[in-house]
Amino acid sequence: MNKKQEITADRFTRLCKARGLKITPQRIAVYEALKNSKEHPSADRIHKQLVHTFPSISLDTVNRTLITFARIGIIDVVEGQGDPRRFDPNREAHHHFYCLSCNKIFDFHDPDPEQIHIPEQITQMFTITGKRLCLSGYCNHCRYQAAETATPAN
Amino acid sequence: MNKKQEITADRFTRLCKARGLKITPQRIAVYEALKNSKEHPSADRIHKQLVHTFPSISLDTVNRTLITFARIGIIDVVEGQGDPRRFDPNREAHHHFYCLSCNKIFDFHDPDPEQIHIPEQITQMFTITGKRLCLSGYCNHCRYQAAETATPAN
DNA sequence: TTGACAAATACGTATCAATCCTATTTAATA
């Protein structure tokens, strides 16, 4: 284990303890696997990888662990939240606010759609067919009751 | 049927014919249901609604129909694509490019993160915990072979 | 108007991610 990894593990330990989470070999393994990945993996993908060196680890644990990490804010869940596919009849360029509590998607329009600047390196490297600002958080309805989703573990 | 709906149906018919799709009662019903919805519904939600007035329509048809519509570009699929949940260890503010062909997610950083302007109405109405520019399209690897995904029906 | 035929549908089955259940194990603390 080199210095960089030790620091990583150390920081991980501090963050877990701060939230009252036990430090388990499974959590360490999941965290390291995700931290060292650049591919925004799914739970299944991480599990498939870990099983080589940690044969007894279960998919359920990997999944729960990742969700726990996301809840305490040491990792993020990215778009494609595993919910059923959602459709939109509105093909005008517009943006979305996604409520993490009630799962509603709210439209909003950008007064100046061209203000969104995309680095030239990106426009060259990819063929871009869609661009959208994706905001997430809590809608007016849900924002107050969201406070009660405190910090239970798992 | 009022004038507005006739125009809607007319435009729908033209778009389908232009792509060689048959005009079926199911497709009309699905299109109307989505068009009149403001909630970015799932296939299941649309099916549940339609079944009242169209008892024989199957969920499979609703689902296929929506995907067909998305492919010919008369509706959109929005974030939460039904894929397995994806995770990101990188909690810095950054953006994503999502390849529609290989499903890879590529990071990119905004040289000027504060350039993203969010209308004041939105910041007041919602508690925003995340903001990200979500681009989609084809990565360098997939962009050429993407041409072959022409316009088969269903 | 009708007949032929490819396209589309209904519905049962299969798949796969996510979640639940619960007996067992284990990290944390004194």
Next chain:
DNA sequence: TATTAAATAGGATTGATACGTATTTGTCAA
């Protein structure tokens, strides 16, 4: 080292989606 709540493994369940196929139907040309 003993206690205890937290966490895990792994089997079962759920729910969305995709597939296979017999049947129906929209389209178009005769």
